[in-house]
Amino acid sequence: MSKKTLVNCPICHKQAEYSANNPWRPFCSERCKLIDLGEWANEEKAIPGQSIAEDEDKPDSWNF
Numbered sequence: 001m002s003k004k005t006l007v008n009c010p011i012c013h014k015q016a017e018y019s020a021n022n023p024w025r026p027f028c029s030e031r032c033k034l035i036d037l038g039e040w041a042n043e044e045k046a047i048p049g050q051s052i053a054e055d056e057d058k059p060d061s062w063n064f
């Protein structure tokens with residue numbers, strides 16, 4: 001093992017070791033991995049919440 005594979009952490013862009021020594025790869029730490037998971041969870045929550053538009057509940061024809 002003479003060479004380490006380093007990647008840039010997708011969250012904080014610090015260099016992280018991409019190997020069995022780093023269980024959080026490709027992140028630099030557990031914290032960054034959790035942040036990434038959190039962002040995905042927030043997006044999944046936001047999409048259905050925003051797709052329920054009030055306008056779609058009241059089509060114009062209801063004003064008839």
Ligand SMILES: [Zn+2]
Pocket residue numbers: 009010011012013014027028029032
């Ligand atoms: Zn990081």
